[in-house]
Amino acid sequence: MNRxxxxxxxxxxxxxxxxxxxxxxxxxxxxxxGYAIEFGLKSCVLAFVQSSxxxxxxxxxxxKCWTHNIEELVKLANLESQRGHDVAASVxxxxxxxxxxxxxxxxxxxxxxxIQARELFEAVxxxxxxxxxxxxxxx
Numbered sequence: 001m002n003r004x005x006x007x008x009x010x011x012x013x014x015x016x017x018x019x020x021x022x023x024x025x026x027x028x029x030x031x032x033x034g035y036a037i038e039f040g041l042k043s044c045v046l047a048f049v050q051s052s053x054x055x056x057x058x059x060x061x062x063x064k065c066w067t068h069n070i071e072e073l074v075k076l077a078n079l080e081s082q083r084g085h086d087v088a089a090s091v092x093x094x095x096x097x098x099x100x101x102x103x104x105x106x107x108x109x110x111x112x113x114x115i116q117a118r119e120l121f122e123a124v125x126x127x128x129x130x131x132x133x134x135x136x137x138x139x
Contacts (some may be wrong), residue, residue: 003043007139010039014132017121026117033121038068040135043125044077047139052078068105079138092129095121099123100131 001009017033020026036117045065055061065076074080087094100123124132 001042003046003139006039006043006046008038010132010135011015013039014125018125020116021040021121024114026114027107027112028119029106030103030112030120033117033124034070034100034105036125037070037100037103037131037135038073040132040139041070041073041077041079043139045073048076050065051101055082070101070103071088077138082138083134086134090129092126093131093134096123096126096129096131116117 013032013036015035017029020029020032042065049061061076064072067073067076074083083097087097099120103120122130124130127133
């Protein structure tokens with residue numbers, strides 16, 4: 001996959017999650033909106049690879065990218081410092097990252113309530129302090 005493909009998938013997962021929320025499918029919405037974050041961060045990882053050439057310094061780097069872990073993807077994209085700076089400047093962005101970081105691909109095996117699904121969705125898409133807009137600036 002390349003960056004534009006990952007970006008397209010991320011945008012599609014947000015739209016699909018919104019449709020699932022609207023139809024009352026809380027668990028599906030929760031699960032899919034998390035994948036929007038994963039795909040967005042993987043696009044950021046590719047941007048970092050392109051700008052840094054890290055794969056030539058760490059031959060196991062690409063293996064590390066086979067993860068769904070949000071925090072690990074932030075590290076792989078070299079965004080920890082930037083996120084720390086931005087979270088320090090915005091309490092709301094920090095709260096949203098706290099919600100988003102707990103998403104896992106294992107969410108597909110769980111049931112999620114309307115409150116949980118809406119909370120994650122809002123943390124992702126909030127236009128001012130959402131994690132997805134933050135990622136899109138960096139992908």
